[in-house]
Amino acid sequence: MTGLDGGRSPRWETTHRRIYTAAMRLFQEHGFERVNIAQLAAAAEVSVPTFYAHFPSKEHVVMQLPTAEQMTQLLATQPAHLPVAVRLRQAAPDYFASWSPELRADMLARWKIIAATPSLRTRAAEFERATAGMVAEALPAPPGAGLTPGDAVVVMAHLAAFTSGLLAWADGDGERKVEELVAEAFEALQTP
Known part of the structure; x- marks a missing residue:
């Protein structure tokens, strides 16, 4: 979702940052290979489709x-x-x-x-x-x-x-x- 100025909405940005922060924490705690998309989505309190709306893959988080x-x-x-x-x-x-x-x-x-x-x-x-x-x-x-x-x-x-x-x-x-x-x-x- 984009705002009137062509940028992302504040809500989108907040969700994006929450996913990123949760993913980085999990990667640092458990290692990149041991964390899956479902775990990332759960930690960020979003659905798996919402994760993919923000990042094409878990590699793209990092x-x-x-x-x-x-x-x-x-x-x-x-x-x-x-x-x-x-x-x-x-x-x-x-x-x-x-x-x-x-x-x-x-x-x-x-x-x-x-x-x-x-x-x-x-x-x-x-x-x-x-x-x-x-x-x-x-x-x-x-x-x-x-x-x-x-x-x-x-x-x-x-x-x-x-x-x-x-x-x-x-x-x-x-x-x-x-x-x-x-x-x-x-x-x-x-x-x-």
Whole structure:
């Protein structure tokens, strides 16, 4: 249900947040693989169809794709004349700077669940490819030019490095800054 402004209604947002909070609690207490949709719905005090109205799968509770608009906004500040790799490296600190302390804690909790669940670690590659497609479309390009096949590979490699940095952050329980870990992963792409 959307409101007059095109956004979700407050009721929808409240239910969505309740499902998310209950799911994260159950995943942290019991492990992702041991929790089913019926348990998630019961913990959030919603029906199974209501759960599916909010999330296409339990994986989507933890693994959330950015929107195309978010990618466009993030990459719009990167000059089109710079190499794709440079633009991606410069955009990453801006992305992390936009995280509030609450979002940072939430992201760490989600990535810890992903890191601890082999099936989610594997599924992260699917989300990585989907995000790479959004990044490729969002990168400002000179008029009439799109990404070359080589640039598409650069985007995929950087998204894989980004994911590796996030997984290392989660594996280390957030002891090191995610910004440093992602920067190190990006640097590995430059090492001959």
